[in-house]
Amino acid sequence: MPATFNHTIIVSKDRNESAAFYRDVLEAAEAPSWGPFTNILLDQGVMLQFAEPPVDEIQMQHYAFLVDDEHFDRAYALLRSRDVEHWADPQQTRPGEINYGHGGRGVYFMDPAGHALELITRPYL
Incomplete structure (x- = not known):
């Protein structure tokens, strides 16, 4: 099977705020969330997971x-x-x-x- 893109974690200051922003702009579906992740689903099963890391500064x-x-x-x-x-x-x-x-x-x-x-x-x- 060829490789396909499945998911990525996007570091966020507020995971729910970021997920809502992407969901609105991308017209994405909500996805089940768990643990430290708030998830949304793009077309073809690609998931974006938003998490708040224990760091002071986020690398763009x-x-x-x-x-x-x-x-x-x-x-x-x-x-x-x-x-x-x-x-x-x-x-x-x-x-x-x-x-x-x-x-x-x-x-x-x-x-x-x-x-x-x-x-x-x-x-x-």
């Missing part, structure tokens, strides 16, 4: 999600309605904009724990 990570055009429109409207800072580029030099790279659209923003998120409508490859 980058997570990119491929969505269709309609989902992008809804997610972008949600970000704007919540006044979530966003940029057209990962260097954050084009605030309040989206990009049109790779024949689609994209946007960068931060989650509640300070991780860099990206939504794109066309894959890079």
